Amino acid sequence: MARILVLWCPDWPVVAQLPDLPPDTPMAVLERDGTVLACSPRAREEGVRRGMRRRDAQARCPELVLRDHDADADARAFEPVLTLIESLSPGVAPLRPGLCALGVPARYYGGETEAAAVITEQLVEHGLWDVRCGIADDLFTAEQAARRAPVQEAFVVPAGGSPDFVRDLPLDVLDDADMVDLLRRLGLRTLGDFARLPARDVHTRFGPLGAMAHRLARGEDHRLVARREVPPDLVGRAVFEPPLSSSEAIAFSLRTTAESFVAALTERGEVATAVRIEIDADGALAHERSWRHPRWFSSADLVDRVRWQLQAPGVITRPVDEVRIVPEAVATLGEHAESLFGGGVDEQVERGVARVQSLVGPEAVRSAGVQGGRDPRERQLTAPWGDRPVGVRATEAPWPGSIPATPAPARVLPEPAPAQVVGAEGQSVVVTGRGGLTGEPARFRPRPDEAWQPVAAWAGPWPIDDLWWDEHAARRVARFQVVGVDGSAWLMCVENGHWWTEARYD
Amino acid sequence: MSRAALIDDLRAKVRQLEGRPQVASLTVHPALAGMLDLQVGHAYTVDSATLAMLVMAGPSSHDGAWCAVVGAGDFGMEAAQSFGVDLERTVLVPDPGEDWLAVVAALVDVVSVVVVAGRDISARDAQRMAARLYERQSIIIAWDGAWPRARAHVRLTDVVWHGVERGSGHLQSRQATIEVQQVGRPAARRRFWLPDGDQQVRAVEPSSPRLRSVG
16 A cells, blocks of 8 residues: 655745744744734744734744735745655645645655655755654545654654554544534544544534544545646746846747747647746746636737736836746647637637737726626626636525516616615605615615606615625615616615615616 | 619629628617618617617627627626627727727727727717728627717617516516617617516517507
């Protein structure tokens, strides 16, 4: 049976940010909500802990250096580590920044401990001081073993020893706070206690996730190590000597790079459908961004993307000395063969739209679609042209609180416009707490730039408690349809006594 | 042969001699058939979003044409889809900025139908655009804006909504008159369900005398 080695670099968010600081700096990386995500050993000595608030951490250690967490930077900093391990043993699976798994190359290095030692040594030479390895039959046990290994050493769980090793571990290692809490209240303390419960009962009570955790607790993790696909060395590079600061000049000199990038892929029978463009200034990464293409990138498309990226405000602050085009997603030519032999009109449209994008900016040209949602604005689906729209809600799902089956409004205001609705005596009409109206709407003005007119007919209110489960985001809204005497029909809503126009049935 | 037909005939002959493309037409929505024909190379004005969608829908669903909508941040995509516009082949430029004419010109090069919302164009620019439209076999739909020398003006009048009363019901259907004023033709008017209770667009059957409105 294949043995698995898990390599763990503790406090990776800190390590990723440390290179520009002396190693014994007390430092903490903060989550977005201001709590400590990770801290350096020195800070830990001073009493800083994970989950602590910024102020408390500073109180314990006044000279603490605080940094915001940058998940991308973590991943980026881990990349050279993966490459280094790959040079020793192919097929590394990154689990998350700071943690990766691989099959133990024991035979080649003359033993499991030896293999771990060779890898550790390489990483220490690379400048990583805190590296720990765990070796076991399965992924979960190997990870737990790595967490128990001393600095720069390996903890080896012998073959068949997984159940014995995990038995004494506390439940917290399961990383599912709700379930751990419940199990504790059931009087269970260790994974061994949990493992003794009958598998069938666990599945009945906790569902598939619980069953999965139960398998882990029994030391039977059958998850396979998904190997990282070694990225082909197809990065297109353009080095500018001397550095350039005009986007047009850069784009112009990038043409041959883009052409050879596409040619190199074509030679392998592939095309790029997503690329990352990295821009270096003063020898350091200054800006990067991923671009997707609805079909695949031609060299002209790549030059366009580089130009757009450079033209975005704040990207070129210093002269650029290198631009790299990194393939993020490639597809085989076979899947795109049709478009290669002249897809005809659609390809032409793609090129023309790219020209419009270079006129008005890539984000200003958008695709259209429809998604699920309660109000017309939620149902509009749009994304920058070429990007895949994200966050699509099913149109068919029931949307409680949506307005009854009605023709869709032809105009949906991107932002609700302030409206006014008054009763016969000019008094403002609002919705009461019980969902009734304080008076009958008689006249209205749908937008500040429209004229007042009498109400011919109206319907509503349809009350909506949006996000009632979230105290802060919750809003009480009631919707109305209002028809004016000129035949115009409007969708309006009342929120806290204010009227808004949301859409027009034009 | 009438004078107009004779001129058309002669024009066609001249075009043939010049080797320029024949005058082609795009498909109109079945509801508008007979009232409006969408000859390429021309601009058409509409005064409501529904009409813009209705005119777009013909080429989009029948000819597989690509459409672009410029300057409409409030374009209701679900409504467009319900009229038969294929959103997969629709490009939106909600905010084209100052240089909207350049954007429209670039779009005319590649898509068959360009909807321009809320913009007025000068007679000179309109003429230049017409040459381009003709060259590229496309049309422009000017929605809520002046377009000199447009080939037809389509208007929506006498809108009546059904289904909503004072405080009850909800909008279900609407009747409206579509009026087409095409150059060189008498104005055409027809009453439509836009849409009817089943969300279909169809002409209103001539009502029996018993039900005729006397208001």
